[in-house]
Amino acid sequence: HRGFETITYMLEGRMRHEDHMGNVGLLESGGVQWMTAARGVIHSEMPQQQEGTMRGFQLWLNLPSHAKLGDPDYRDFAPAEIPQLALPGGVQAKVIAGVFKAGDIEQHGIVQRPDTEPLLFDLQLSAESAVSPQVPDGHRLLLYVYEGTLRVGEQAASKGQLVQMSQVGELNLSSERGARLMLLAGRPLGEPIVQYGPFVMNSREEIEQALRDFRDGTLA
The missing domain is CATH 2.60.120.10 (Jelly Rolls)
Structure with missing residues (x-):
């Protein structure tokens, strides 16, 4: 890589x-x-x-x-190193990256990264529960539901669906029967992306250099 x-x-x-x-x-x-x-x-x-x-x-x-x-x-x-929260109303959160904020609750994750400032949370909602995590305006936000059925505002999302959210505004999550989901967010870099196999660079020339370095044994 x-x-x-x-x-x-x-x-x-x-x-x-x-x-x-x-x-x-x-x-x-x-x-x-x-x-x-x-x-x-x-x-x-x-x-x-x-x-x-x-x-x-x-x-x-x-x-x-x-x-x-x-x-x-x-x-x-x-x-055991990953912070876990039991929130009011039957919501659980594992805070992997970034800072989880909801109401008066604030919890730092195990990883903080500059530039992209990622948020990575594993959220579990019980039946008839709701939570409103704060996401900085301008972050690109994705929700992946891997169990149950989720409501995002007035819209429904079910198991296996990936939801891309607006980069501004309030996030309201709820579930009638329970759900588990990954919340993924990060600050866009605004740079060109060129990807080839296990390499992600900014230009085709940099990809070609990575291939040469791998062939020459100097990549790592």
Whole structure:
């Protein structure tokens, strides 16, 4: 990889990681791996089922041009390290990145990143519950429902649907029968994006350089 970050969040199952820097990790159910590829990481991921199941998410988060060739980094977070909130009305929140704010409640996640200022929350709503997380105006906001049925304002979203929201305004989430969803938000960089395989850069020339570096053994 070069030029971006990967965030792996396991719901069920395990993921074993090894890379050229000597990092070896086993991501457990409920854990998070945050890898900043920057100028280059060569790694392997080996999925391992747990009791016959494996489920989770891997997200790609772009890096700004000034950080794309910076130093790579890798961090594993155990489930117990991730802040969890039990909110009034039967809402639970796992705060992975950014700051969760709702009413008078404020909780920092395990990761804070500059430039993109991402928010990454795993939210669980019980039947007849509601929550209004605050998202900074101008952030690009996505909601992915992976269990149950969600209401976003007056609109409904069901399991397997990805909802793209306006970049301004209040966010009101509720559920009649319960729902689980990922809230993903970040500040747009406003830079060109050129992606090829495991490389995300700003120009075709930078992609070609990444390919040459990988072939020459100098990517990482």
